[in-house]
Amino acid sequence: MDDDDKLINKNLIARQIGRAVSEWVKKNSIDEDVYVVAEVSRPTLYVDEDGVTHTGPLIKVNVEMADDDDEDDDY
Numbered sequence: 001m002d003d004d005d006k007l008i009n010k011n012l013i014a015r016q017i018g019r020a021v022s023e024w025v026k027k028n029s030i031d032e033d034v035y036v037v038a039e040v041s042r043p044t045l046y047v048d049e050d051g052v053t054h055t056g057p058l059i060k061v062n063v064e065m066a067d068d069d070d071e072d073d074d075y
Helices: 003-027
Strands: 034-041 058-065
Touching: 003 034, 003 058
Parallel strands: none
Antiparallel strands: 034 058
């Protein structure tokens, strides 16, 4: 896979994550800024909280609420 294909995949994944986070924000009536960090890893085996096993890429998404008091923080 060349660099152009990797960039296309990265942007497609980012768009889907953005949509999912937007829906979560709307559903939970969040009215402040959020910061999203996503990490893609390739574990050999992943077991979710329901005990179901998965293989293949795993995307972890961390959503943090913006803290208005600490505007000097780097994110």
